[in-house]
Amino acid sequence: MSIRTGIVGISGFGGGEALRLIAGHPSFDLVYAAGDGSAGARLIDRFPGVPRALADLVIRKWDPEALPELDLLFASLPTGRSADALARVPASVKIVDIGGDHRHVAGWTYGLADVWPERIAGQSRVANPGCFPVATLTALAPLLAAGLIDPANIVIDAKTGISGAGRGGGDGRFGFAETNETLIPYGLLHHVHMPEMETTIAQLGRGSAAGLVFTPHLVPMTRGLLVTTYARGRATTGECLAAARAFYAERPFVRVTDQPPQSKWASGSNLAFVSYAADPARNLVMALGVVDNLGKGAAGHAVQNANLMVGLPETAGLEGAPLWP
Ligand SMILES: NC(=O)C1=CN([C@@H]2O[C@H](COP(=O)(O)OP(=O)(O)OC[C@H]3O[C@@H](n4cnc5c(N)ncnc54)[C@H](OP(=O)(O)O)[C@@H]3O)[C@@H](O)[C@H]2O)C=CC1
């Protein structure tokens, strides 16, 4: 099966990772690349290592009304820039939006693929979760579904690599000298990912998540993301691990580990690692989640969603091992 595929925002970090994955995908053929400032360049000008077959594909100025014949479009545009334009893409083109404009929006499926693949299969408009939400929700979902934690009072402490901000992110605040050898908390109390986490935790836990606290930190690494969440519950560590192993028994991309996961374990892959530590005497459950912010946090998850949308094996193009070291 050949699926005519496009990427808009291809020169960015998320779009570039989508290019890498699609270049190795058995069924997705990249026939359209688009952007803004990069328009006019060939892929090889932007990505010197791109496979030869794609080298001369020219990046077009993004215009949803001037698309070639396409089956599938990955949109990796800055959040806030995709809603209007994607509304003008013909209905026959399936879309995965990697950005944040369509999460929990009517007409779009929230693409939490490892938790509810059946909701995504066959859909034509899917919104990828944000990078922090996917790590958090993948770790918490088994506990919420089994009623092992209270959805009302969850605290999330998160660390991300700098590429999470994108090439264009940060207004120049994310240069090497500003981010190397320092830790930077940001987005306190009102980070943009709060609403999608609150909504999804409430759905999975069948109760209000109004007490949610979320604090992300930038750490001086290129890729990787670790969340450590603290919740109230009387389960033991063994019960949490068993619940997660049962929940993800048939899921190809989630690894439940006895050891707390490390960010590098997922590097360059679509894997999510989750683990747990709990002390019933202290009414405390800790759930940890690791993803590559550009893999399961963005392009890997987008390809997984697209596989489900078009009826391919979920793992198509995503089976490579992570980078090590
Ligand atoms: N980085 C990450 O880890 C994650 C990112 N995301 C989300 O994915 C989306 C993309 O992020 P990311 O790749 O990091 O960002 P980047 O800043 O790296 O890339 C954004 C790309 O969008 C293109 N672009 C900007 N404005 C326009 C426009 N008006 N028309 C066409 N193209 C445009 C730019 O292309 P050009 O160079 O041609 O101007 C640029 O390459 C964002 O919504 C982000 O929040 C989600 C999860 C994780």
Ligand SMILES: CC(=O)N[C@@H](CCC(=O)OP(=O)(O)O)C(=O)O
């Ligand atoms: C380091 C950094 O800045 N990370 C981004 C998250 C990237 C992401 O998931 O963005 P969207 O929700 O917009 O898709 C942030 O905290 O906003």
